[in-house]
Amino acid sequence: MSPRFIIRNYLRGLKFPFCPGCGNFTVVNSFLRAVYELGHYDLQGFVFCSGIGCAAWIPSPYFLADSIHTPHGRSIPVAIGVKLFRPELRVVVFGGDGDLAGIGLNHLLHAARRNVDINVIMVNNMVYGMTGGQVAPTTPFGTVTTTTPYRSFERPLDVTRLVATAGANYAAKWTTAHPKQFKESIKRALQTRGFSFVEIVSQCPTAFGRRAGFKTVAEMLQWFKQNAIPKEKAEKMSLEELEGKIIVGEFVFRTAPTLGDNLRQMLMEARKTCG
Amino acid sequence: MEGLLKPGIYFWQGNEACAYGAIAVGCRFFAGYPITPSSEIAEHLARLLPLVNGVFIQMEDELASLNAVIGASWAGAKAMTATSGPGFSLMQESIGYAFMTETPCVIANVQRAGPSTGQATKGAQGDVMQARWGTHGDYNAIVLSPNSVQEMFELTIRAFNLAEKYRTPVILLADEVVAHMREKISVPPINEVQVVNRKEPKKGDRAFFALEEVAPMPAVGEGFNVSVTGSTHDEYGVRFTANPEVHRRLIGNLMNKIESHKHEIVELETHNIDGCSTVIVCYGCTARTAYEAVEEAEKRGVKVGYVRLKTLWPFPTETIGELAQQAEKIVVPEMNLRQIFYEVQRAACGKAEVVALNKVGGGEMITPEEILRGVVP
Amino acid sequence: MDKRIEIIIAGLGGQGAVLAGQILGRAAVYDGKNVVQTQSYGAEARGSAAKSELIISDGKIAFPMVRKCDVLVVMSQPALDKYVNNLKEEGILLVDTLVGDIPETRAKVYKVPATEKAEKVLGNKLYANVIMLGALVKATGITSWKAMEKAIIDSVPEKARQANLEAFKEGTKNIVM
Numbered sequence: 110m111s112p113r114f115i116i117r118n119y120l121r122g123l124k125f126p127f128c129p130g131c132g133n134f135t136v137v138n139s140f141l142r143a144v145y146e147l148g149h150y151d152l153q154g155f156v157f158c159s160g161i162g163c164a165a166w167i168p169s170p171y172f173l174a175d176s177i178h179t180p181h182g183r184s185i186p187v188a189i190g191v192k193l194f195r196p197e198l199r200v201v202v203f204g205g206d207g208d209l210a211g212i213g214l215n216h217l218l219h220a221a222r223r224n225v226d227i228n229v230i231m232v233n234n235m236v237y238g239m240t241g242g243q244v245a246p247t248t249p250f251g252t253v254t255t256t257t258p259y260r261s262f263e264r265p266l267d268v269t270r271l272v273a274t275a276g277a278n279y280a281a282k283w284t285t286a287h288p289k290q291f292k293e294s295i296k297r298a299l300q301t302r303g304f305s306f307v308e309i310v311s312q313c314p315t316a317f318g319r320r321a322g323f324k325t326v327a328e329m330l331q332w333f334k335q336n337a338i339p340k341e342k343a344e345k346m347s348l349e350e351l352e353g354k355i356i357v358g359e360f361v362f363r364t365a366p367t368l369g370d371n372l373r374q375m376l377m378e379a380r381k382t383c384g
Numbered sequence: 385m386e387g388l389l390k391p392g393i394y395f396w397q398g399n400e401a402c403a404y405g406a407i408a409v410g411c412r413f414f415a416g417y418p419i420t421p422s423s424e425i426a427e428h429l430a431r432l433l434p435l436v437n438g439v440f441i442q443m444e445d446e447l448a449s450l451n452a453v454i455g456a457s458w459a460g461a462k463a464m465t466a467t468s469g470p471g472f473s474l475m476q477e478s479i480g481y482a483f484m485t486e487t488p489c490v491i492a493n494v495q496r497a498g499p500s501t502g503q504a505t506k507g508a509q510g511d512v513m514q515a516r517w518g519t520h521g522d523y524n525a526i527v528l529s530p531n532s533v534q535e536m537f538e539l540t541i542r543a544f545n546l547a548e549k550y551r552t553p554v555i556l557l558a559d560e561v562v563a564h565m566r567e568k569i570s571v572p573p574i575n576e577v578q579v580v581n582r583k584e585p586k587k588g589d590r591a592f593f594a595l596e597e598v599a600p601m602p603a604v605g606e607g608f609n610v611s612v613t614g615s616t617h618d619e620y621g622v623r624f625t626a627n628p629e630v631h632r633r634l635i636g637n638l639m640n641k642i643e644s645h646k647h648e649i650v651e652l653e654t655h656n657i658d659g660c661s662t663v664i665v666c667y668g669c670t671a672r673t674a675y676e677a678v679e680e681a682e683k684r685g686v687k688v689g690y691v692r693l694k695t696l697w698p699f700p701t702e703t704i705g706e707l708a709q710q711a712e713k714i715v716v717p718e719m720n721l722r723q724i725f726y727e728v729q730r731a732a733c734g735k736a737e738v739v740a741l742n743k744v745g746g747g748e749m750i751t752p753e754e755i756l757r758g759v760v761p
Numbered sequence: 762m763d764k765r766i767e768i769i770i771a772g773l774g775g776q777g778a779v780l781a782g783q784i785l786g787r788a789a790v791y792d793g794k795n796v797v798q799t800q801s802y803g804a805e806a807r808g809s810a811a812k813s814e815l816i817i818s819d820g821k822i823a824f825p826m827v828r829k830c831d832v833l834v835v836m837s838q839p840a841l842d843k844y845v846n847n848l849k850e851e852g853i854l855l856v857d858t859l860v861g862d863i864p865e866t867r868a869k870v871y872k873v874p875a876t877e878k879a880e881k882v883l884g885n886k887l888y889a890n891v892i893m894l895g896a897l898v899k900a901t902g903i904t905s906w907k908a909m910e911k912a913i914i915d916s917v918p919e920k921a922r923q924a925n926l927e928a929f930k931e932g933t934k935n936i937v938m
Binding site: 121123153154156158169170173174175176177178179180182183185186187188189190191192193194195197198215216219372375376379380383 | 412413415434435437439441443444445447448449451452453454455456457458459460461463477478481603604605607608609610611612613614615621622623
Binding site: 505566672676 | 801
């Protein structure tokens with residue numbers, strides 16, 4: 110019989126620094142439950158890499174595991190370095206939208222292209238939260254932030270769609286109003302060989318919600334629910350109809366050979382030719 | 385491994401010697417981005433590393449390259465990257481990160497004429513101060529300066545050994561001349577190559593950072609639950625983003641672990657320095673010019689002293705200070721518009737006249753005649 | 762042979778001047794000499810000069826650049842025009858017979874039908890550089906034959922070995938004073 114899920118088995122016992130109502134709590138719970146449901150009763154064999162921002166603080170140093178907290182945007186290259194040298198380790202990246210899709214987007218796309226066997230979880234709060242609520246590449250058009258005081262005037266990026274196109278073996282997107290689906294996607298991601306990406310649109314009541322006109326966390330979650338369109342349904346809708354919507358679901362599931370597979374194949378061939 | 389690196393005499397390019405030096409000392413991971421005039425280091429390692437169970441990967445840019453190297457180092461690898469000015473500028477972020485997280489790694493910077501794209505194929509010595517001060521905040525750098533193909537091999541080995549011993553990034557600050565020239569080189573038997581490995585933790589160890597002496601370094605995946613962060617942290621890797629004491633202790637110990645071992649790190653080559661009224665202080669390819677000038681001056685009956693900095697940083701302030709006590713004039717030739725010159729001047733404390741001799745552009749080296757004009761009356 | 766000898770090998774990009782310099786340097790190392798070889802390519806992609814410089818010495822070689830050379834090997838007219846002034850007065854000039862316009866010089870001049878023989882005997886003008894090396898060894902004794910042959914073997918791809926060794930021999934037989 111498997112032991113009960115006890116969250117503190119996975120944590121160092123330090124207090125998480127997140128604001129009340131932060132979506133990161135949902136992410137922590139869903140992730141660790143997914144890990145538990147896959148039969149991991151601790152985090153041995155996991156290595157967590159994360160960059161800069163609130164989401165990057167999810168594993169570092171709170172998870173009772175190896176964690177590498179990197180410069181802003183650089184978690185993925187560090188993760189690739191770990192994975193290539195120690196392929197047997199399970200390397201998971203946590204980051205926000207600014208970290209992974211702003212300053213680190215280049216690395217994210219190339220990691221997907223390479224299909225490197227790591228899992229990336231992007232907590233998209235649509236804003237630079239830790240630095241005080243500046244506009245992000247994911248901020249919905251027309252939102253008031255501290256650096257768009259009149260309103261934002263750029264279109265947001267649909268990161269999951271981009272990553273799916275770039276070559277990931279698995280890519281899914283949910284919101285914190287879909288904790289169950291999110292957890293299931295994390296399980297699928299962890300079971301995927303190759304690059305997997307799970308995005309969760311999350312509430313930042315402190316740096317986003319207030320200015321964007323949401324009075325409570327519940328209001329934001331309600332907004333997520335109302336605006337979330339399942340991918341299958343979205344495929345039948347026009348671009349105009351999809352304006353401002355959050356398309357959720359599983360975007361891709363492939364079994365293409367991973368970077369590690371291809372690298373090992375090349376090494377075998379090289380050694381054969383060179384004795 | 386033995387098959388790859390048989391002892392003997394070879395005719396190698398500097399960058400090739402660097403790659404073989406890395407293999408000899410146990411480098412098993414390289415991540416880099418192509419850039420002239422360093423690319424041959426990557427090309428040789430792309431060929432060699434797969435043959436010794438190592439990993440080579442070309443990344444999307446220099447930021448990714450050094451970060452992959454840092455990741456691999458935490459996975460237990462001896463790891464390096466190679467670049468030149470523009471890429472070295474991009475790497476400054478992660479050099480600071482490697483220093484802060486006490487991650488052993490080697491960065492070979494083959495200098496070319498800058499700033500910006502400058503002259504990609506032409507040698508220069510313009511990154512000397514950047515190598516010391518390029519990243520933000522307070523830190524200490526270890527920077528080595530090879531002046532021959534032989535030293536591209538030997539100082540690459542030394543760079544890894546210093547990186548492992550002091551758990552810090554080490555910069556091999558080469559230049560286009562030394563990196564692209566081909567020269568006779570003698571490769572020792574592999575078992576005679578000195579190899580230093582990072583200190584491993586004992587079971588139950590928890591303090592992996594910011595100790596007074598260099599802390600043991602676990603690899604990830606070994607059950608130590610190590611927490612690595614570029615933010616201010618205590619000895620357990622726990623972040624303290626506001627506590628002044630934790631920051632002072634961390635930075636103090638990181639600075640001191642290099643400063644207090646300066647005597648073991650600094651290496652100089654000297655010739656004729658006792659009793660010479662004129663001394664040349666030089667490094668890298670320009671030191672070859674200086675050496676020829678010193679020999680020529682001797683033929684003309686003038687004894688000129690010669691000090692070559694094999695380590696640029698930490699800087700041998702005390703040695704140069706003592707030199708200034710006995711010499712009247714110190715000449716500092718550099719392929720830049722004065723960099724180490726100011727450091728020599730500072731160390732000389734006005735005791736000797738310090739004269740700069742500079743040349744940049746087109747990869748043209750300072751010639752022995754140009755130095756002779758400055759040192760022979 | 763002098764204790765120290767400085768050589769420039771120059772031609773158009775693609776004629777193999779740089780590779781010839783590398784082979785020569787390697788051969789001299791096999792003979793137990795100290796060698797420094799540097800090279801430069803013109804910035805222009807087409808018609809630019811490619812140059813290989815070598816210093817071969819029994820003693821230590823400090824300054825690595827060639828200023829006045831003892832031997833100049835040229836394979837194109839622009840290379841000759843550009844570097845002839847770098848040749849010492851009593852130096853040695855080896856020049857491909859293709860190069861028609863040789864200025865008045867006190868240097869000892871050897872003409873080598875390198876490109877011609879490469880095309881006629883070996884079927885490809887790319888072998889001209891190694892033919893020039895053969896002529897150089899014959900004219901100056903700068904390296905031993907054995908070392909040069911070993912250097913050629915170690916420097917070119919396996920499938921091009923035989924042809925290059927033939928090219929070297931061809932060069933030793935075809936010098937016009």
